[in-house]
Each structure stands twice: as C-alpha cells, then as structure tokens.
Amino acid sequence: MNGGPILTAAEMRAAEQAAFDAGVDDYALMETAGAAAAEIIWRAGHKRDALILCGPGNNGGDGYVIARILRDRGVPVRVAALGASRTLSGQRARAAWGGPIEDMMRAAPATQLVDALFGTGLTRGLDDAVAARLCVLAGAAAISHAVDVPSGVDSDSGAMLSAVPRFGTCIALGAYKPAHLLQPAAGRSGRLVLADIGIAVSSAVHRLCAPILSTPAADAHKYTRGLVAVVGGAMPGASLLASIAAAHSGAGSVRRFAIDRPIVGPHAVVNRRIEAPEGIGEALADERIDVVLVGPGLGRDADGRARLAAAMDAGHALVLDADALTLLGEEGARAIPAGAILTPHEGEFQRLFGDLPGSKIDRALAAARRSGAVMVYKGADSVIAAPDGRAAVASGASPWLSTAGTGDVLAGLCAGRLAVTGDPFRAACEAVWLHGEAARRAGPAFVADDLLGVLPAAIAARL
Numbered sequence: 001m002n003g004g005p006i007l008t009a010a011e012m013r014a015a016e017q018a019a020f021d022a023g024v025d026d027y028a029l030m031e032t033a034g035a036a037a038a039e040i041i042w043r044a045g046h047k048r049d050a051l052i053l054c055g056p057g058n059n060g061g062d063g064y065v066i067a068r069i070l071r072d073r074g075v076p077v078r079v080a081a082l083g084a085s086r087t088l089s090g091q092r093a094r095a096a097w098g099g100p101i102e103d104m105m106r107a108a109p110a111t112q113l114v115d116a117l118f119g120t121g122l123t124r125g126l127d128d129a130v131a132a133r134l135c136v137l138a139g140a141a142a143i144s145h146a147v148d149v150p151s152g153v154d155s156d157s158g159a160m161l162s163a164v165p166r167f168g169t170c171i172a173l174g175a176y177k178p179a180h181l182l183q184p185a186a187g188r189s190g191r192l193v194l195a196d197i198g199i200a201v202s203s204a205v206h207r208l209c210a211p212i213l214s215t216p217a218a219d220a221h222k223y224t225r226g227l228v229a230v231v232g233g234a235m236p237g238a239s240l241l242a243s244i245a246a247a248h249s250g251a252g253s254v255r256r257f258a259i260d261r262p263i264v265g266p267h268a269v270v271n272r273r274i275e276a277p278e279g280i281g282e283a284l285a286d287e288r289i290d291v292v293l294v295g296p297g298l299g300r301d302a303d304g305r306a307r308l309a310a311a312m313d314a315g316h317a318l319v320l321d322a323d324a325l326t327l328l329g330e331e332g333a334r335a336i337p338a339g340a341i342l343t344p345h346e347g348e349f350q351r352l353f354g355d356l357p358g359s360k361i362d363r364a365l366a367a368a369r370r371s372g373a374v375m376v377y378k379g380a381d382s383v384i385a386a387p388d389g390r391a392a393v394a395s396g397a398s399p400w401l402s403t404a405g406t407g408d409v410l411a412g413l414c415a416g417r418l419a420v421t422g423d424p425f426r427a428a429c430e431a432v433w434l435h436g437e438a439a440r441r442a443g444p445a446f447v448a449d450d451l452l453g454v455l456p457a458a459i460a461a462r463l
C-alpha cells in the first residue's frame, strides 16, 4: 500500500545531503532534476513557445536548466526571473542558460508556462504583485507546469501562503511533499507527476495506493471470513449503510443491533432489534465476533451513551465513527481503547483532540500516538495514521463523496476489512481506497447507497 514516500522540506534536504555526502555533485543533482522536469514538459508541450519563471533559489536553478534543455530541443523559450540567483548551483544554471532574462513583472504570456519561482524553500507568501502576476501568466497559458510545488504553497502543510494559480501539472522532484496531497494546495494542480532525480528517499509516511486483496481460501466459511457486529441506535439509515458496506467488504457475516421498527435492510444482514442498552452486552457476548462498529445512527442521548459503553466493554476490536466519536469527545481521547480504528471528520477530530499543531499528517499521527488507535482523518485529503508512526495519505477522491452517508459506508468498510485482515492500519488503508474507487465507479451525483452496489467491482479490480 506504499504509493511513494512523502517528505517534508527538511527530510528532503537531509536526503539531498546524504547524496552529497556519498559523492553526488551539488550541481549535477540540479542538472538531473531539471532534465527530469524538462522531459515531462517536453512530452506535454513539444515545440510550443514557453515562458520559464525562475526564482532566486534552487527551484529557480531547476528552471534555468529546464529552459536550456528545451531551447536545445528547438522550443522557443523565454526566461523571466524574480531577482538574482542566490545559490551557487542556481548561478551556474543561470550562466549555462546564457540567454536573455526578462523581468517577470513585465514578461508577456506564452502558450506554455513553467513556474520555477519557489519550491521547498519558500518561507513566506509571495508579494501580492508577484502572486498576481503569476496568476495572470499561468491563467493565460494553455499548458502550465509547477516545478516541485506551486509557488506560494507551504510544502510541509499544503497551506497557501499567497494566491496560487491552478496548474495543469505539478512535477514533484524526487519525492512527494505533503503539499502534493494535502488540501488546499493539492487542489491547485490538475495532474501530479513524480520525477525520479536519482536520490534515495524513504519515509513512514506515504501516498495511499491500490491494495492487493485476496479471494477467500477454498475451505473458507462465514466465520473464518470475519464476523462484524454493528451497534446502531434509533436512526436506522446510517447503521444500515454501514452494515451493508461491511457485508460487501469481503467479511463473512454481519449482524446489526438497532432499534428501528419494522426491521429493514437486506436479508443477508442479520438484523436484531435491541431496545434496552443492557441487551447490547448480551448480544455481543459471542466469541465469534471479530469487530464491533459503533457510531453511525447511534444517537447522542443517554441511550446512545449506554450502547457505546456496552460496545466498548465487549472486548472485541472496535471501529468508532460518527456519534461514538462525539460522545467520546466529551470524555476525552483517553477513553479510547488501543487497537481501535477511529474515523473522524474535521469537526469530530477537533472535538476529540483539540487544536493540534502541524499539518494534517502531523495532527493525524499525534492523535494516533496519543490514543493508541488508527486514525482515519477524513476529508478531501484523508490521512490514515497508526500509533507506530506510519501514515498514508489518500488523494484525488471524487468530490461527489461530499454527500450525506458516505462516511457511514466508509465506517462499514473499515469494520469489514478489519474483520478480514485483523490489522487496523492495513484495514483502514484498504477501506479508504475501496471507498474512493467505489466513488470513482459511481460517477457524478451519486448518493451513498449507490456506493454499495459498486463495491464488488471495486474489490474485483484488486484481486
């Protein structure tokens, strides 16, 4: 499930330093990075006229290398700079370009725009006039590329420090950075391409990629494939969505304990009406149960609280979502049992853990460490984090997922995959991926129920 390491600016600098210590030449690395980026730009734009914007640091240095390589291939290239080059490699690359250098504020637009103003070294937002000019030039280009990161985004957090235009493509040099996957920065590029620059990078934080799933063993039966119990409350829809998602996740069987009358739902889910919260403990006293999911449709009143307590006392692996998270938020993160999966959206996360510092990745990791649980910190950029420091960041999920009930489907998938795999981090990664893939297959304007029908096809694609 490792779709490529994600490095902070400091980690990237350390990887770069390790390469230098091993004998790689400073300027040779810039030539490699520039050549890799030029190749990607060449494939997209061929001989269309190009304007390369070069900043004062090494990102600008990459820009001069790109400009020289494209010019040598016959592209009509113009270079516009923002001040002098301040690094030795940048100065060398600028000298090797050797051509005219325009003032960025006065340069005319071109068909292709390459933004090599600032990369991982950006320390503050661009001046308003510079940011505005960048937006005009990028907006006027038919093809636009951001080198390493779009200028104006904070590489480590994905925050926008000044106005940032939308680029056709962002070329990540050597490794992904948080800004490539975290919002709002991730939304500023249509396409993300990773360019290999030949230096070794590794991290416990990576981009989520498609999982490899397996078909049940030839001698499988319903209890060996995982039994999920869903504890609902008075609102039937949410726990039903979660139950059906769990049933379609690859688990062997699903039981649902709720209060709705008459009992509704698919025949394959065993629905039991349990009115008094005391009955929940009894229903969960079955050793064959692998995972208990509680939260969707639970309710936040005394009854919901009592059901949550019974679910948490039952001693099974837990997935906690929705109302369960809000109720726990009132008690504080310490009440969370180790080994659980929690699926908070932003509001639930804040209620549980308060205002943690750092990027969404940092916050998810801190919450996982503090609670001992795997975190699925949801949103357009979902972060899955484990207490041991591993994290996976999902990106590119359909924005149509921002509709009621999709979180219930995800919670059911987490419970189902946990029942199948017994591994909370792996299960959470698989669930988030299947959820995104189901949304992709469902197309536009779906409702949460529509995700359920396409789950088997999403699973089939990964067997």
Ligand SMILES: NC(=O)C1=CN([C@@H]2O[C@H](COP(=O)(O)OP(=O)(O)OC[C@H]3O[C@@H](n4cnc5c(N)ncnc54)[C@H](OP(=O)(O)O)[C@@H]3O)[C@@H](O)[C@H]2O)[C@@H](O)CC1
Residues within 6 Å of the ligand: 012, 013, 015, 016, 029, 030, 033, 055, 056, 057, 058, 059, 060, 061, 062, 086, 087, 117, 118, 119, 120, 121, 122, 123, 124, 125, 126, 127, 147, 148, 149, 173, 174, 197, 199
């Ligand atoms: N690491 C690697 O493996 C490789 C890295 N490579 C490349 O290097 C890039 C990182 O280069 P970098 O560190 O020189 O930083 P970069 O983003 O060019 O700018 C820093 C300069 O801008 C300045 N400055 C900052 N903010 C400002 C503002 N708002 N307005 C105005 N000025 C501002 C800041 O000076 P300051 O004023 O903060 O002192 C400094 O002078 C990386 O993204 C990649 O493209 C590849 O070549 C090879 C492999």
Ligand SMILES: Nc1ncnc2c1ncn2[C@@H]1O[C@H](COP(=O)(O)OP(=O)(O)O)[C@@H](O)[C@H]1O
Residues within 6 Å of the ligand: 322, 345, 378, 379, 380, 381, 382, 397, 398, 399, 400, 401, 402, 403, 404, 405, 406, 407, 408, 409, 410, 435
């Ligand atoms: N703009 C978006 N792009 C991609 N995925 C999104 C977006 N907005 C929400 N999602 C996903 O949709 C789901 C919504 O869950 P949640 O907020 O709990 O909704 P609900 O409680 O209505 O089910 C989460 O998995 C979240 O990651």
Ligand SMILES: [K+]
Residues within 6 Å of the ligand: 059, 115, 116, 117, 118, 119, 146, 147, 148, 149, 150, 151
């Ligand atoms: K850039």
